[in-house]
Amino acid sequence: MSKVVGININKDPIDEASVWITRLDRGLSNQELRELKTWLQDSPTNTETFMQLVELWDKMESLSQLSELFPRKLQNVSSKKAPVLAWAASFIFASLISLGLWFNADLFLGSNATQIVQFNNEYETKIGEQSTISLQDKTQIKLNTNSLVKVTYTDKQRVFELIRGEMHVVVAHNKQKPLSVYAGSNIIQAVGTAFNVELAADEVELIVTDGKVLVTDINSQNVAPLKLKNVYLPPKSFAVSKGQKAQLKASNTNIIGSDEVKLASDLAWQQGNLVFRGESLFEAMQEVARYTNYQFDFGDEEIKHLQIAGLFKTSDISGFLAALESNFDVIFEKLSDNKIRLNKKPQSN
Incomplete structure (x- = not known):
């Protein structure tokens, strides 16, 4: 919930x-x-x-x-x-x-506002929680762990402000009211598509799962979203199409992938799964940490570079740690209520 x-x-x-x-x-x-x-x-x-x-x-x-x-x-x-x-x-x-x-x-x-707010609300998930929200126009949002989005519908547009975390949006088609996601320093706009947005510390990761979206920098707009007279992004804005993954940064926006298998791994969270395909243990634990209140550190720097592969449930962190021990010779030690240390399993004599 x-x-x-x-x-x-x-x-x-x-x-x-x-x-x-x-x-x-x-x-x-x-x-x-x-x-x-x-x-x-x-x-x-x-x-x-x-x-x-x-x-x-x-x-x-x-x-x-x-x-x-x-x-x-x-x-x-x-x-x-x-x-x-x-x-x-x-x-x-x-x-x-x-x-x-x-x-x-x-x-x-008598101010210069040009839009009437018809609906607004905030939707939030806690750490380890996921949720699906159906809006009045049949647009659907699936929120990943520890995420927060503010939704505002006006008479001219649909505005989603991703404050933190990750979401997948299935956009109900409406040419008269485009849907714009504000994430980091970027605006992602669609009229009837589906896409995934993840907000990280210094970048935004975008995966388009259906249709095409336009992307531009927030600084290209001179006024706040609800003050805009023209709510549509320019047709010449950067376009990302179905099956493409883009990295959005303040300095530049690039298509960084279109491998179907890799994209499926990135979207596995929607089924409650974590899929690793050769990522380092350090990278894998960073991803796992998003779904738990535990912090992880490493007693051995060498094991940070171990390559991890497999499918794990986001709700079963204990099972993931057990798999590390049985398959990758990595043991864990609980140091406190919210801290776990990983070490290389000692070799038996």
């Missing part, structure tokens, strides 16, 4: 004003009336924001209960929309709030 962490959006005047407008539309109780007056008097910003939304949604008539607070505004502002349109706007607004959707405040307050 994944740990789903809802985005903690701090209340601001526009959020609270929006709620008060929907209450005004159905009528305020005496208690609500007192609470609204108190909220309006708490801050000039509250009052200003409230009046902006009142005018936007043509709710001046609903302020009759608060006429003592807005005498001049009520006299000076006339209705600009037909009653039916005003009712429809209020109904849509209330429905969106009831569904848990929220609008970018900049849109109401």
Whole structure:
């Protein structure tokens, strides 16, 4: 199971004003009336924001209960929309709030935001945990161990921010809303493909398992993702196609492999497996460490270079250590609750 962490959006005047407008539309109780007056008097910003939304949604008539607070505004502002349109706007607004959707405040307050956020959430796995998430548009994410991704859907695009770890994404086809993964210093964009992204310390590893994706550097965009007017990457961006593996670095992006067997090994984690095909013991233990809280060190520098081959379960680290002893003459010693030392097995006399 994944740990789903809802985005903690701090209340601001526009959020609270929006709620008060929907209450005004159905009528305020005496208690609500007192609470609204108190909220309006708490801050000039509250009052200003409230009046902006009142005018936007043509709710001046609903302020009759608060006429003592807005005498001049009520006299000076006339209705600009037909009653039916005003009712429809209020109904849509209330429905969106009831569904848990929220609008970018900049849109109401006249900033240069160009997108409306329709959904956002964070999905996380712990060390040793894997999880599959199905989103509302049928896009699927499979998160590997110790991974965190932030997902934001707007009216123009789908934005995935990989904060740490690794994920495989099967993208639901939608030409009108491209899906962009922000990982490290890179943007990976698709409209209906499947690909694997792993975020390492100084690079991003990309494997395309279906279709084609475009890649560019984040610095090629001059504004934040949700401020973009054109959400599509240029067609001449670096392309990675099905069956290709790319190494994405800040300085350059290169195709580094297309061997089907090797790529299958890299993606074996999706079936809960670790596959080694001649990697050094040092490299293998670095990979194993991703799936456990144990730290590994080496009592003998020589064994770091032993070549390891085989298939192991990510959930069975004890079995992996037992296989090292029986097949590669490497023994282990538990030094503490989270530290294990590897040594070469002593030769028997």
